[in-house]
Amino acid sequence: MSTNHPKRIQYGLRLLFGTVLLLGVGFAWIGAQLRWMQQRNEALQWIQPMHARQIAASSGLPVPPVKGFYVQRSGSTAPWSLAIFGEIGVDTIELDSRYSQSEDHYTIDRLRSLFPEAEVVEAR
Numbered sequence: 073m074s075t076n077h078p079k080r081i082q083y084g085l086r087l088l089f090g091t092v093l094l095l096g097v098g099f100a101w102i103g104a105q106l107r108w109m110q111q112r113n114e115a116l117q118w119i120q121p122m123h124a125r126q127i128a129a130s131s132g133l134p135v136p137p138v139k140g141f142y143v144q145r146s147g148s149t150a151p152w153s154l155a156i157f158g159e160i161g162v163d164t165i166e167l168d169s170r171y172s173q174s175e176d177h178y179t180i181d182r183l184r185s186l187f188p189e190a191e192v193v194e195a196r
Contacts, residue, residue: 105153140167162190
């Protein structure tokens with residue numbers, strides 16, 4: 073008595089390697105975009121450390137300085153690769169000249185690379 077078994081689908085090694093490669097490249101790209109978003113948020117927190125200022129003001133500790141200001145609107149357009157993850161664009165970043173040349177923090181050029189959509193200027 074013979075039974076009819078459906079033919080099993082077979083995949084080649086080349087297809088497996090190609091799929092793994094495409095998934096790896098895709099996840100690496102997503103990781104790079106998420107890291108860029110994290111760096112942008114860290115830079116904005118460095119410019120205006122609002123949370124740290126609120127804690128210091130409520131506890132009587134010295135208030136950390138504001139190193140500049142930025143304008144962020146929901147209508148501003150972040151680069152498309154960040155906008156698909158919900159990142160909001162920044163219109164303007166103005167950095168105090170005392171902090172713009174600091175080697176251990178964010179320089180004007182570094183902020184321009186993090187925020188290509190923004191006008192980054194140095195306040196005098």
